[in-house]
Amino acid sequence: MIQFLEYKGITKNKFYVETGISNGTLDKVSGLSLETVEKFYNVYPEINPDWLITGKGEMIKSEKNLNIISNNRKTKDGKVDEQEIPLYDFEATAGLKDLFNSDSPRKVLDTIKIPNIPKCDGAISVTGDSMYPLLKSGDIVLYKQVAIEDVFFGEMYLLSIQLNEWEEYITVKYVQKSDKGDEYVKLVSQNGHHQPKDVLTKSITAIALIKASIRINTMM
Incomplete structure (x- = not known):
């Protein structure tokens, strides 16, 4: 997540406000909950969900994914x-x-x-x-x-x-x-x-x- 925010130039504070995700989530070592992933994806749909969940593949989706x-x-x-x-x-x-x-x-x-x-x-x-x-x-x-x-x-x-x-x-x-x-x-x-x-x-x-x-x- 942090890599994506740095790429987009989004501050942590703005991220928490826009997504409604609890403060401090970005600093946790444990994996992301499905609820957190859904909130993230709803606000930033350009991110590749596979990358968000697994860290594999391209971070940003192409305009049309088949x-x-x-x-x-x-x-x-x-x-x-x-x-x-x-x-x-x-x-x-x-x-x-x-x-x-x-x-x-x-x-x-x-x-x-x-x-x-x-x-x-x-x-x-x-x-x-x-x-x-x-x-x-x-x-x-x-x-x-x-x-x-x-x-x-x-x-x-x-x-x-x-x-x-x-x-x-x-x-x-x-x-x-x-x-x-x-x-x-x-x-x-x-x-x-x-x-x-x-x-x-x-x-x-x-x-x-x-x-x-x-x-x-x-x-x-």
Whole structure:
């Protein structure tokens, strides 16, 4: 943190005032809490969250970050030289199931052209912090639709879960094998504040493998 503040010319006093972080935090030897990291990142979004947490990589993010989801992947995908991926207006759809239904009307906000990434069916913006810091609210995820029986445990998926007759829960989670048996799967977050949850496989109405994510940062 101190290295970043020196780079930006920010005093410790200004830092504490802007972030609301407790005085003296910068002088502590122990690791940073998730709450401290979130407060820091909310005020200084130009910092690379991986560098902030691990000290590895570039300190300052590029204006547009593309993250190919590949760490510890069990599946290997061939990359496409060039493809045009539709970015859907998810708020204009009736849910993930309808978005994946080719017969349903879908509003395309724009198209994304990125060379040399795995084949994708579409892209949407995500909300929530369950996959933070890998994903944060507003990031764009690029996905490939799959059948529930084709799920590889340990991968990251975009899911729709039918809670009841009227409610649909949309989320991005790691899907893992459940201790409750084959009728269930375990949904696991990147953010440690979110507890794993076992859900019935039959309640999953739509699922897609996350292939990549895009984070756009406006530099003022």
